[in-house]
Amino acid sequence: MSQASFDFDLIVIGAGYGGFDAAKHAAENGLKVAIVESREMGGTCVNRGCVPSKALLAASGKVRELANAEHLAGFGIHSAPVRFERQKIAEHANTLVAAIRNNLTKTLERSGVKILRGEGRLEGLQRVGLRESSGVDRIITSKDVILATGSDPFVPPGIQTDGRTVFTSDEAINLEWLPRWIAIIGSGYIGLEFADIYTALGCEVTMIEALDRVMPTFDPDLAKIASRKLIDARDIDARAGLLASKVTPGCPVKIELSEVKTRDLVEELEVDAVLVATGRVPTSKKLNLQSVGVETNRGFIPIDDCMRVLVDSKPIPNLWAVGDVTGKLMLAHTAAAQGTVAVDNILGKKRKIDYRSIPAATFTHPEISSVGLTEAEAKDLASKEGFQLGSVRSYFKANSKALAELESDGLMKLLFRKDTGEVLGAHIYGLHAADLIQEVANALARRLSVEDLVCEVHTHPTLSEVIEVAYKQAYRQLENKVSSLN
Numbered sequence: 001m002s003q004a005s006f007d008f009d010l011i012v013i014g015a016g017y018g019g020f021d022a023a024k025h026a027a028e029n030g031l032k033v034a035i036v037e038s039r040e041m042g043g044t045c046v047n048r049g050c051v052p053s054k055a056l057l058a059a060s061g062k063v064r065e066l067a068n069a070e071h072l073a074g075f076g077i078h079s080a081p082v083r084f085e086r087q088k089i090a091e092h093a094n095t096l097v098a099a100i101r102n103n104l105t106k107t108l109e110r111s112g113v114k115i116l117r118g119e120g121r122l123e124g125l126q127r128v129g130l131r132e133s134s135g136v137d138r139i140i141t142s143k144d145v146i147l148a149t150g151s152d153p154f155v156p157p158g159i160q161t162d163g164r165t166v167f168t169s170d171e172a173i174n175l176e177w178l179p180r181w182i183a184i185i186g187s188g189y190i191g192l193e194f195a196d197i198y199t200a201l202g203c204e205v206t207m208i209e210a211l212d213r214v215m216p217t218f219d220p221d222l223a224k225i226a227s228r229k230l231i232d233a234r235d236i237d238a239r240a241g242l243l244a245s246k247v248t249p250g251c252p253v254k255i256e257l258s259e260v261k262t263r264d265l266v267e268e269l270e271v272d273a274v275l276v277a278t279g280r281v282p283t284s285k286k287l288n289l290q291s292v293g294v295e296t297n298r299g300f301i302p303i304d305d306c307m308r309v310l311v312d313s314k315p316i317p318n319l320w321a322v323g324d325v326t327g328k329l330m331l332a333h334t335a336a337a338q339g340t341v342a343v344d345n346i347l348g349k350k351r352k353i354d355y356r357s358i359p360a361a362t363f364t365h366p367e368i369s370s371v372g373l374t375e376a377e378a379k380d381l382a383s384k385e386g387f388q389l390g391s392v393r394s395y396f397k398a399n400s401k402a403l404a405e406l407e408s409d410g411l412m413k414l415l416f417r418k419d420t421g422e423v424l425g426a427h428i429y430g431l432h433a434a435d436l437i438q439e440v441a442n443a444l445a446r447r448l449s450v451e452d453l454v455c456e457v458h459t460h461p462t463l464s465e466v467i468e469v470a471y472k473q474a475y476r477q478l479e480n481k482v483s484s485l486n
């Protein structure tokens with residue numbers, strides 16, 4: 001097929017963050033682009049993820065602050081008992097979602113992207129099947145196709161959801177009611193953020209984690225300190241090493257807790273509601289990937305670092321995949337970055353993604369963030385490449401700004417090579433950790449050494465000085481220092 005005979009230069013299936021950035025970037029670079037979306041424009045992030053959850057966290061965070069009489073008294077402030085309206089908080093999230101979805105849709109239209117409503121699938125290479133809600137089914141051709149169909153909540157076997165008493169984050173973000181006692185299954189970032197919201201709004205939480213410690217995906221040292229404030233100090237009963245093997249919706253919701261290995265019943269709980277936050281699964285079943293010979297890895301589409309879809313580990317022409325459906329660092333900004341990388345490659349500018357410099361954040365109060373390698377990964381790399389791993393800790397309790405805010409609970413861990421000084425990773429728990437991590441991410445993207453970073457001047461008094469202190473400590477541990485700064 002000659003290029004001129006295609007309906008489009010690029011069809012993107014899925015208008016989440018990944019699809020949006022890809023389509024916009026391609027249209028702005030002169031390609032004729034269509035985007036196919038079967039649900040709301042904006043995907044998980046805008047409608048059921050980042051945006052509404054951060055709106056709920058912002059509102060509930062204010063309630064938490066105003067209700068913390070002891071903290072306020074430290075400033076000499078005494079406020080009246082705090083009152084809040086659940087429905088208004090929910091409306092704040094809904095209004096924000098609608099505004100951002102609207103802006104995103106208009107941005108695409110203004111860029112000249114054709115929005116096609118319906119479910120997309122492949123019908124071989126360079127051919128997309130589109131089933132509209134009216135039932136009309138047609139084939140559209142495109143020189144290139146990007147798959148950006150995202151992910152959906154994973155509900156483990158044995159757990160029944162009804163969307164009202166047992167639900168996932170898809171429903172939780174509507175904040176339709178506040179259960180007196182809610183069990184949250186999973187202590188990853190979604191479980192933690194909702195525990196933050198619910199406890200701030202007066203709910204009692206039982207957190208159930210199948211792995212042997214809560215917050216298993218976080219740096220263990222950070223998790224130890226963070227869990228004191230985010231879990232132990234709150235109305236949360238955390239149960240690690242137990243499997244919620246059966247959950248039956250109703251009033252009350254019944255939960256069977258079992259031994260992870262033996263599956264022996266340990267305990268039965270009756271609660272008002274259950275939030276299932278046990279991870280996400282790729283949305284790839286309906287894509288008809290077999291029409292192009294793609295075999296998925298548990299549903300995730302295999303790709304290379306240019307976002308080309310792989311068959312038998314080799315890229316196939318004109319087919320790309322980005323975002324959660326590829327299973328790499330399942331975050332909105334990863335999806336967006338992958339989208340622009342895919343389009344740059346389509347435009348002939350060969351570019352690879354750098355996953356190591358993509359930061360991640362959990363927006364609890366206080367926040368947790370990370371970028372680069374975990375300590376375990378860095379240790380592996382050190383033994384493989386034969387260098388000494390450096391690790392330093394910088395504490396918020398030595399930071400003037402944190403002390404002024406009476407928020408000095410926090411820690412940053414910086415990982416680096418002792419021979420070259422190259423920054424390998426950073427993990428932060430503390431006030432505004434999500435914003436702070438960006439500075440280290442930028443350094444990591446350039447593979448900078450603490451030797452380069454140690455002379456950079458940070459504004460005083462700011463939380464960023466926590467990072468400056470870490471760079472200075474790391475510099476002192478370098479094997480071959482050039483300057484005498486310390």
Ligand SMILES: Cc1cc2nc3c(=O)[nH]c(=O)nc-3n(C[C@H](O)[C@H](O)[C@H](O)COP(=O)(O)OP(=O)(O)OC[C@H]3O[C@@H](n4cnc5c(N)ncnc54)[C@H](O)[C@@H]3O)c2cc1C
Pocket residue numbers: 013014015016017018019036037038039040041042043044045046048049050051053054118119120121148149150151169190283286287322323324325330331332333334335363
């Ligand atoms: C509660 C929660 C909070 C989160 N908070 C954050 C956060 O703070 N920061 C962050 O970076 N990430 C966050 N995430 C993760 C983030 O939402 C996802 O990583 C991101 O949305 C992935 O984008 P995507 O484009 O890959 O997929 P999605 O956003 O899932 O979009 C995929 C789109 O494709 C559509 N689609 C699927 N199949 C088809 C088909 N066959 N035809 C047509 N359309 C189709 C879907 O309807 C959907 O609109 C959060 C997620 C959740 C659930």
